[in-house]
Amino acid sequence: MMHQWGYEDHNGPEVWHDLFPLANGDRQSPINIITRDAIYDPSLQPLQVNYDHDSAKVVINTGHTFTMEFDDGDDTSVLRGGPFIGSYRLRQFHFHWGSSDGHGSEHKVDGMDYAAELHIVHWNSEKFSSFVEAACAPDGLAVLGVFLKIGEPNRYIERITDTFGAIRSKGKQSPFTNFDPSCLLPASMDFWTYPGSLTVPPLLESVTWVVLKEPISISHEQLARFRSLLFTKDTAEIEACCMKSNHRPVQPLKNRKVRASFL
Ligand SMILES: NS(=O)(=O)/N=C1/NCCS1
Numbered sequence: 001m002m003h004q005w006g007y008e009d010h011n012g013p014e015v016w017h018d019l020f021p022l023a024n025g026d027r028q029s030p031i032n033i034i035t036r037d038a039i040y041d042p043s044l045q046p047l048q049v050n051y052d053h054d055s056a057k058v059v060i061n062t063g064h065t066f067t068m069e070f071d072d073g074d075d076t077s078v079l080r081g082g083p084f085i086g087s088y089r090l091r092q093f094h095f096h097w098g099s100s101d102g103h104g105s106e107h108k109v110d111g112m113d114y115a116a117e118l119h120i121v122h123w124n125s126e127k128f129s130s131f132v133e134a135a136c137a138p139d140g141l142a143v144l145g146v147f148l149k150i151g152e153p154n155r156y157i158e159r160i161t162d163t164f165g166a167i168r169s170k171g172k173q174s175p176f177t178n179f180d181p182s183c184l185l186p187a188s189m190d191f192w193t194y195p196g197s198l199t200v201p202p203l204l205e206s207v208t209w210v211v212l213k214e215p216i217s218i219s220h221e222q223l224a225r226f227r228s229l230l231f232t233k234d235t236a237e238i239e240a241c242c243m244k245s246n247h248r249p250v251q252p253l254k255n256r257k258v259r260a261s262f263l
Pocket residue numbers: 119121143197198199200
């Protein structure tokens with residue numbers, strides 16, 4: 001039996017169901033988005049992203065990824081529109097990646113992997129009074145997924161990787177202020193949307209996913225720095241505990257439809 005979930009053989013996605021039975025649930029994420037099966041829905045509104053750079057607070061090495069956390073005490077930074085009724089308050093963003101540039105995203109598009117994937121996490125502040133309460137409700141969370149493709153260095157990701165010296169091992173944190181995550185969004189806001197889950201334990205089925213069609217760029221060198229972070233608290237046996245890969249494989253679509261905001 002695993003002690004602490006992770007991404008290795010003894011505690012990774014293939015055995016998460018031992019401690020987290022939702023792993024075999026009916027609305028698990030990520031999924032492979034089969035574009036020809038996506039249904040264009042003209043009732044989907046344009047996404048409205050309104051973030052305030054002053055909401056940014058801290059960057060944390062969680063031992064599974066690194067997370068940029070925001071002040072979610074009021075509706076200063078919110079996501080609206082798309083498939084959503086009401087506004088969803090910005091909570092945090094984080095990334096998933098693989099052991100090499102050829103894979104690492106969580107969602108796939110027609111079976112294709114991207115090098116990494118950004119998740120911008122929001123909670124339904126009109127219906128619920130906290131993230132924790134919202135995370136237990138089927139319409140509680142909204143996660144904006146953005147694919148990352150190897151290419152030119154991304155000047156905004158550079159601001160993030162510049163913090164890594166201070167957060168190398170699990171539990172370390174460092175101030176991360178004056179950052180508006182809309183700088184990490186592509187030019188096009190065309191998206192796919194479907195009902196899903198957290199892609200990490202406890203795998204709660206409370207996420208409305210909005211996955212953007214257009215990727216943003218990250219350089220090979222920038223992505224290599226992601227892998228230099230550590231899954232563990234100490235720096236002993238560095239090779240053994242580098243954050244090489246932290247993406248969950250795609251899950252069965254089961255009885256779900258994916259909608260597209262574009263033709
Ligand atoms: N990968 S993910 O976006 O499903 N993970 C999360 N952790 C806390 C809220 S969302």
